Amino acid sequence: MGGIEQDPFAIFTAPPPGETPEEKAARERREAEAQRVSDRIDEELKAEKALMKRHRGTVKVLLLGQSESGKSTTLKNFRLKYARAAWKQERASWRLVIQLNLIRSINIIVEILQAEIEGTAVEYDPIRDSTDSVVLHPRSSFALTEKHQLLRLRLGPLRRVEADLKRRLGAGSDEVMDENAGVLDTRETPGGRPKEFCVRGWKNALENPGAMMKAMKSGAPRPTQDGEEKELVVDEATEVISSCKDDIKMLWSDEVVQTVLAHKRVRLEDSAGFFLHDLDRIATRNYEPSDDDVVRARLRTLGVQEYRIQFDNNHNAGNSFLVGGVDFGNEWLLYDVGGARTLRHAWLPFFDTVNAIIFPISCFDERLLEDPTVNRLEDSFLLWRAICSSKLLRKTTMILFLNKCDILKRKLRSGVMVRDFLPSYGDRLNDAPTVLKYLKEKFKDILKNCSPEPRVSYFYGTSVTDTKATATTLKTVRDSILREHLKNADFV
Numbered sequence: 179m180g181g182i183e184q185d186p187f188a189i190f191t192a193p194p195p196g197e198t199p200e201e202k203a204a205r206e207r208r209e210a211e212a213q214r215v216s217d218r219i220d221e222e223l224k225a226e227k228a229l230m231k232r233h234r235g236t237v238k239v240l241l242l243g244q245s246e247s248g249k250s251t252t253l254k255n256f257r258l259k260y261a262r263a264a265w266k267q268e269r270a271s272w273r274l275v276i277q278l279n280l281i282r283s284i285n286i287i288v289e290i291l292q293a294e295i296e297g298t299a300v301e302y303d304p305i306r307d308s309t310d311s312v313v314l315h316p317r318s319s320f321a322l323t324e325k326h327q328l329l330r331l332r333l334g335p336l337r338r339v340e341a342d343l344k345r346r347l348g349a350g351s352d353e354v355m356d357e358n359a360g361v362l363d364t365r366e367t368p369g370g371r372p373k374e375f376c377v378r379g380w381k382n383a384l385e386n387p388g389a390m391m392k393a394m395k396s397g398a399p400r401p402t403q404d405g406e407e408k409e410l411v412v413d414e415a416t417e418v419i420s421s422c423k424d425d426i427k428m429l430w431s432d433e434v435v436q437t438v439l440a441h442k443r444v445r446l447e448d449s450a451g452f453f454l455h456d457l458d459r460i461a462t463r464n465y466e467p468s469d470d471d472v473v474r475a476r477l478r479t480l481g482v483q484e485y486r487i488q489f490d491n492n493h494n495a496g497n498s499f500l501v502g503g504v505d506f507g508n509e510w511l512l513y514d515v516g517g518a519r520t521l522r523h524a525w526l527p528f529f530d531t532v533n534a535i536i537f538p539i540s541c542f543d544e545r546l547l548e549d550p551t552v553n554r555l556e557d558s559f560l561l562w563r564a565i566c567s568s569k570l571l572r573k574t575t576m577i578l579f580l581n582k583c584d585i586l587k588r589k590l591r592s593g594v595m596v597r598d599f600l601p602s603y604g605d606r607l608n609d610a611p612t613v614l615k616y617l618k619e620k621f622k623d624i625l626k627n628c629s630p631e632p633r634v635s636y637f638y639g640t641s642v643t644d645t646k647a648t649a650t651t652l653k654t655v656r657d658s659i660l661r662e663h664l665k666n667a668d669f670v
C-alpha cells in the first residue's frame with residue numbers, strides 16, 4: 179500500500195506537483211509559521227486548563243453584614259494570620275487612617291464643647307431619640323471655663339488636618355447616609371443594568387498615590403518594628419498631632435469634659451476607631467502602627483474588594499488536599515463588601531459560586547448610621563433572613579459571628595437593658611451568656627425557617643479586635659469551610 183492510502187490526510191499536506199525550489203522554501207516557511215501558531219495555541223489551552231483546574235480548588239468566602247459589624251476587621255485577622263508578607267508591607271500605610279480616627283474623636287469633643295460654649299448645644303439621645311427631638315439649650319449648664327475655651331482654640335488646627343487626611347484617603351473615610359435604601363438593595367438603574375459598583379475602600383485608599391503624605395524629611399534614622407533603620411519622614415499631620423499631644427491629653431482627662439460627654443451619651447470608647455487611650459504612643463513624630471492598631475483602625479469599605487490568600491505549607495498541615503492533580507484549599511478568595519444599605523446592591527454578582535459566608539453582627543442598642551430610624555439588630559435580622567432565603571446561596575455554608583462581645587459585656591455591665599431594645603427578650607437575665615444564647619437561637623431559627631434546603635451553619639461569639647482569640651476561631655472556621663468544600667466537590 180502507498181503512503182497516501184495509509185494516511186488519509188497526507189494528500190492535503192503533500193507538496194504540490196511540479197513545485198519549484200522557491201515555492202518549496204515559501205511553503206516550508208508558511209508551514210513552520212503555522213506550526214508555531216498551533217504550538218502557541220496548544221500552550222495557551224494547556225495553561226488555561228491548568229488554571230481552571232487550580233481554580234476548581236479555590237475557596238471563595240464572602241464577608242457580608244451591615245456597616246460597622248466587623249467584616250473588614252475579620253478580613254484583617256485572616257490576612258494578619260495567613261498573609262503575613264502582604265500585611266507587613268501594608269502596615270505602615272495605615273498610619274494615616276489611625277491618625278484620622280484619633281483626630282476625629284478629638285474634633286467630636288471639640289465640636290460638642292464649642293456648641294456648649296456658644297449656647298447652640300443640642301440635647302440628643304443617639305439611642306432613644308431621632309433627630310426630630312432636638313432641643314436647643316440656650317446656655318451651657320456645665321462648668322466650662324476659660325481653660326476649655328483655650329483648649330478649643332489650641333486644638334483648632336486639627337480640623338484642617340482632618341479635612342486634609344479625609345481628602346487623601348478618599349470616600350471611605352466619610353460616612354454616607356441614605357434613608358431610602360432597602361435592607362438588601364437590589365434596585366437597578368433605569369437602563370436595566372445593575373448599578374455600577376465601585377471597587378474602592380481601604381485597599382485602594384492605602385494604594386492611592388494621593389494618600390502619600392507631603393513629606394518633610396528630617397533625615398534622622400529611626401528603628402522600625404522589624405529592626406531596620408529607616409529615614410524619619412514627618413508629614414504635616416504627624417507634626418500637628420504630636421505638637422497637640424499635651425492639649426489633647428488635658429482635654430480627654432478633663433472631668434467637666436467627661437461629664438458633658440456622659441450627659442450627651444457620647445461613648446467614644448465604644449465607637450469605631452477609638453485611639454485616645456493610645457495617645458502617648460500615637461501622637462509622636464515617629465509613630466508606626468502596630469498589628470493591633472491596624473486591626474482596630476476604621477475605614478469604611480466601598481464596593482467589593484477581593485483578597486487572595488495563598489496558604490503556605492506551615493498553615494496547611496493536614497488541611498489542603500491534592501485530588502486528581504487539583505490542589506484543594508490552598509488558595510482562598512475573600513470578598514469584603516461595604517455594608518451600608520446604599521452599597522448592598524453590589525453584593526449580588528458575588529452570590530453565584532461562593533463556598534461560605536461570614537456574617538458578623540453587632541450592637542443591639544444602636545441605630546444604623548445611614549438610617550437612624552432603624553435599630554442595627556433589627557436590620558441584621560432582616561438581612562440574615564434575605565441572605566438565608568436566597569436560592570443562589572442555598573448550598574453556601576453560613577457562619578455567623580456574634581461580634582463585639584467585648585462591647586456587649588461592657589454595656590450590660592453598665593446597666594443597659596436588652597429588653598429595652600428587643601422587647602421579645604423579656605425578663606431573661608441581662609448577662610452576656612444569656613444574651614448570646616438568645617441571639618444565637620434567634621438567628622438559628624431564621625436560618626432554619628428561611629433556607630431553601632438544609633444547610634451547614636456555624637455560630638461563634640467573637641470580639642474580632644482580639645487578634646489572639648480570633649486566630650483560634652478562624653482556624654476552626656477555615657477547617658469547617660474546607661471540609662464542606664471537599665464534600666461538595668464529591669471528593670470526600
Ligand SMILES: Nc1nc2c(ncn2[C@@H]2O[C@H](COP(=O)(O)OP(=O)(O)OP(=O)(O)O)[C@@H](O)[C@H]2O)c(=O)[nH]1
Pocket residue numbers: 243244245246247248249250251252449450451452473474475476477478479480515516517518581582583584585640641642643644
Ligand atoms: N471593640 C470592638 N470593636 C470592633 C470589633 N469588631 C470591629 N470593631 C471595630 O468596629 C469598627 C468597624 O469595623 P469594620 O470591620 O470596619 O466594619 P465593616 O463591617 O467592615 O463596615 P463597612 O466597611 O462600613 O461595611 C472598626 O473600628 C473596628 O475596629 C469588636 O469585636 N470589638
Ligand SMILES: [Mg+2]
Pocket residue numbers: 249250251477478479514515516517
Ligand atoms: Mg469594611
